[in-house]
Amino acid sequence: MRQQTIAWLILAASVAAEVLGTLALRHAAGFTLLLPSLAAAACYAAAIWWMALAVRHLEIGLTYAVWAGSATALTAIAGIIWFGEAATALRITGLLMVVGGVVALNLSAHSG
Incomplete structure (x- = not known):
């Protein structure tokens, strides 16, 4: 497998960890609950x-934008x-x- 492909998979894992960390943060009650606080810190x-x-192996601007x-x-x-957060037309x-925007950055990185 190419190093760049592996880098994209690692970036996907990074995104998943960041999302899980944020979800754990929601349950950490301002870092007053130990397990969700530790989960958030570990995920981040x-x-x-x-x-x-x-x-x-990836451009830093593109990597950060995708992340x-x-x-x-x-x-x-x-x-x-x-x-149960609102799914308004503006939010969507x-x-x-x-x-x-992420797609456009990705395409621009491959076009030149």
């Missing part, structure tokens, strides 16, 4: 470590699904714009 540490590994955009969109979707439009 893993997310940063894996992103650091991914940027060895931040994907994590933001997935966290917002999780909030809608699991926490914003999520689509985030995803569209």
